[in-house]
Amino acid sequence: MDNSPHLIGMHYAGPTVRAALVQADGEILEKRETEISPNSMLDQVAGLAKDLASKSGRVAAVGFGIPGLVNRQTDVVIVSQNLPSTVREGLHAELTRAIGLRVELENDANAAAYGEYRIGAGxxxxxxxxxxxxxxxxxxxxxxxxxxxxxxxxxxxxxxxxxxxxxxxxxxxxxxxxxxxxxxxxxxxxxxxxxxxxxxxxxxxxxxxxxxxxxxxxxxxxxxxxxxxxxxxxxxxxxxxxxxxxxxxxxxxxxxxxxxxxxxxxxxxxxxxxxxxxxxxxxxxxxxxxxxxKLGNDATTIGAAMLAGDAALSQT
Amino acid sequence: MDNSPHLIGMHYAGPTVRAALVQADGEILEKRETEISPNSMLDQVAGLAKDLASKSGRVAAVGFGIPGLVNRQTDVVIVSQNLPSTVREGLHAELTRAIGLRVELENDANAAAYGEYRIGAGxxxxxxxxxxxxxxxxxxxxxxxxxxxxxxxxxxxxxxxxxxxxxxxxxxxxxxxxxxxxxxxxxxxxxxxxxxxxxxxxxxxxxxxxxxxxxxxxxxxxxxxxxxxxxxxxxxxxxxxxxxxxxxxxxxxxxxxxxxxxxxxxxxxxxxxxxxxxxxxxxxxxxxxxxxxKLGNDATTIGAAMLAGDAALSQT
The missing domain is CATH 3.30.420.40 (ATPase, nucleotide binding domain)
Structure with missing residues (x-):
């Protein structure tokens, strides 16, 4: 039986957040999509993540894709024309606290590229x-x-x-x-x-x-x-x-x-x-x-999950 | 006494060919420039190279920079808007025979980039x-x-x-x-x-x-x-x-x-x-x-020489 850790990928795409519970090989086990009201974004995101994590029981990390420039050294979103509310120093810490799991911020196109590269058209x-x-x-x-x-x-x-x-x-x-x-x-x-x-x-x-x-x-x-x-x-x-x-x-x-x-x-x-x-x-x-x-709307969630998995693996 | 091999870098820039005898560290020992008539290009290039080689006595290779797309697998110039006469399969063999030394063809901007990177503004x-x-x-x-x-x-x-x-x-x-x-x-x-x-x-x-x-x-x-x-x-x-x-x-x-x-x-x-x-x-x-x-007109000759040096070194 495969008991490698699971991962969660999320994509804050603008009006909605997509979330997926993903196996280490990129296969999606479950997914969710919720319309976000900016004031309760953290609660909603945490709710989605906890819901998916409870289905798995062994989620190692969460990858969170954002349409903006992400400084990976500092984990800060530097610019986001579509989601200016994400441009703040505390975001990574807030997400980590709200979700209660290791979180990696990633530019959404970077995440999607990685998803397509690993299991899609790349x-x-x-x-x-x-x-x-x-x-x-x-x-x-x-x-x-x-x-x-x-x-x-x-x-x-x-x-x-x-x-x-x-x-x-x-x-x-x-x-x-x-x-x-x-x-x-x-x-x-x-x-x-x-x-x-x-x-x-x-x-x-x-x-x-x-x-x-x-x-x-x-x-x-x-x-x-x-x-x-x-x-x-x-x-x-x-x-x-x-x-x-x-x-x-x-x-x-x-x-x-x-x-x-x-x-x-x-x-x-x-x-x-x-x-x-x-x-x-x-x-x-x-x-x-x-x-x-080939991955359509799932590219970013899958890629963000796999990048978070790589990061978690390289840390341990 | 430094007795590392010397290199020759050449730049077929259009109306002229520039040539330089270069140390392994990129320093130019001698240089030449000749106006080229397309019909006698091979003879003129070989003349320049042999002249410089005779000053040194220990030239290991010649790098030849050309303003065109160079396929490095086949050593063929694929496209050259400015020097269409270089777009032919036999060029590399002809240059090697005429000069009598190992020759590397390289895109001129690639060569210049490498020169600037190694000893110039890069x-x-x-x-x-x-x-x-x-x-x-x-x-x-x-x-x-x-x-x-x-x-x-x-x-x-x-x-x-x-x-x-x-x-x-x-x-x-x-x-x-x-x-x-x-x-x-x-x-x-x-x-x-x-x-x-x-x-x-x-x-x-x-x-x-x-x-x-x-x-x-x-x-x-x-x-x-x-x-x-x-x-x-x-x-x-x-x-x-x-x-x-x-x-x-x-x-x-x-x-x-x-x-x-x-x-x-x-x-x-x-x-x-x-x-x-x-x-x-x-x-x-x-x-x-x-x-x-920082290298001005010498960027391509220096870079082509150093690339030829790297290639010769990796071969032996």
Whole structure:
């Protein structure tokens, strides 16, 4: 009987926290998702963790993924555009106390990259670049099987490479970042701007009745709406522009694309690959596989759990 | 008495080949530079190498830097926009036969990066990103003291990251590459375009009498010509845009900037740093030093020699 310790991975994704009880080999045993009200975040997170821990009885550590820059030396979130409330010195200590287990903070894209590398779309190669395209755009680099996080833990911020020097202002302070045109909220913004001029799409009906989301755009594209399809294809071209730059810079074996925007599947993967082919050096393009992630929404929880497991193991 | 073997480094830079006889510690003992006529390239290169080898009597290997993608497994130049004549399977064998010594082909920016890392502006840190800004824009990544060249040896091509999705066509086939606005020839092109509209600069006098160069623009900027100064500053902003993307992606300890365009000194370094500060994540900016190379024109010859020395040593 396998009695290796279990792990908990959590992903504070914005409105919700996802949590999973995970085996050492990355297999999910149980999962939960709860909408978070910022004032009771600690209690809610602790509740989820304790619930999962009680199902197992042998949880060794908790990995907690956050959409922000995490300084791994100090365990402090330095910047988080989407969750500014996590940017405070005490967070790690508060989580550890509330949960009552060893806690590792990790950038959510780093965690997702590690999950995909260990048991998902990154298996079988030495080096990958992972992109998480959702409410923001993050990324992570894995070299020789290890997260390569740069001199202070922040490497991989592909959402904030400049693809248009005269482009829109980004939440990060820069202008023309990839994230300003290819994240989920920017898909909605671009679609709205267009609909104000041309309301022939079925999206305009959604727009009149409720706030539509990037998922709605992808859904309408799947249903054959030309306008929605064009928005998804255009988004793929922007992402492909960023991927081409990554490939020219890193000549990396495999690019793994995850995050909610990739739920559009082939509709977005095909234009991404076409744009990379058009923009990247041909030998670099040919040396790279560009694939969608396999773990979907579970990438960060699985990866955060496995990273916490590695950290716990290296400590003992 | 030091009787460690000597090395020869060569840099096929376009119109000329530079060659240097180098000690194992990187110190240059002698150097040469010859204008090359493409038809007699092999003879001329062999002549330079034999001349330097005869001064030493104990040359172990020759490193040959080329502005192109070099496949290190096959020793073949795959792509070279500036020197397409080097893109042929037999080149390595021909050079080895003509010179009569062990020869290592290397991308010129990789070689320069290694030179700066070992004895120049890259000393004292673990990881650097090097940019060579001249007739083209190349780059190289050094991690933990070793060239990190990606899955097939092509990593570092920072000149071909897209900074303007709607920008000019590049020699590589892409549009809006950094190289289309920040290389030496593109400085001349941008200056010419402006001068056609506004001929108040002292550059317009150069333009009327002879083809001016990027060096001339830098020289006039140093003399206080406002127009030339603006062109150099604008170039610095473009370079800074690329550097900011590199910093956000790699969170690297130090950026070393070399190549002929950096001969403009502080006039270009200052706007580069300002633009990086404006565009990069603040924590990434603060974690990075941005410095000019120290080896000037000798970076590639020194680095190519030292890489050839390392390769010879690892063979024996």
């Amino acid at each position: 298996r079988g190669v030495r080096d990958i670049f992972y992109m998480m395209i959702g409410n923001g755009i993050g990324g992570a680099i894995i070299l020789d099987g290890k997260l390569w996080t740069g001199s202070s833990g922040f490497a991989g911020e592909v959402g904030h490479i400049t693809i248009d020097t005269e482009g829109l202002e980004c939440v990060c302070g820069n202008t023309g970042c990839l994230e300003t045109v290819a994240s989920a909220p920017s898909i909605v913004r671009r679609a709205r701007e267009r609909l104000n001029r041309d309301s022939t799409s079925s999206l305009s009906r959604l727009g009149l009745t409720k706030d539509f989301t990037a998922d709605d755009v992808a859904h309408q594209a799947n249903e054959g709406d030309d306008f929605a399809l064009m928005m998804i294809e255009r988004t793929g071209k922007y992402i492909g522009t960023g991927v081409a730059s990554v490939i020219n810079l890193l000549n990396i074996e495999r690019i793994v694309l995850g995050g909610g925007v990739m739920d559009a599947g082939q509709l977005i993967l095909n234009p991404i690959i076409q744009e990379v082919k058009r923009r990247a050096f041909q030998p670099c393009f040919e040396a790279t596989e560009i694939v969608a992630g | 000393r004292g840190v673990r990881d650097i990103f090097y940019m060579m800004i001249g007739n083209g824009i190349g780059g190289a990544i050094i991690l933990d003291g070793k060239l990190w060249t990606g899955s097939s040896g092509f990593a570092g091509e920072v000149g071909h990251i897209t900074i303007d999705t709607e920008g000019l066509e590049c020699v590589c086939g892409n549009t809006g590459c950094l190289e289309t606005v920040a290389s030496a020839p593109s400085i001349v092109r941008r200056a010419r375009e402006r001068l056609n509209r506004d001929s108040t600069s002292s550059l317009s006098r150069l333009g009327l009498t002879k083809d001016f160069t990027a060096d001339d623009v830098a020289h006039q900027a140093n003399e206080g010509d406002d127009f030339a100064l603006m062109m150099i500053e604008r170039t610095g902003k473009y370079i800074g845009t690329g550097v900011a993307s590199v910093i956000n992606l790699l969170n690297i300890e130090r950026i070393v900037l070399g190549g002929g365009v950096m001969d403009a000194g502080q006039l270009i370094l200052n706007p580069i740093i300002q633009e990086v500060k404006r565009r990069a994540f603040q924590p990434c900016f603060e974690a990075t030093e941005i410095v000019a190379g």
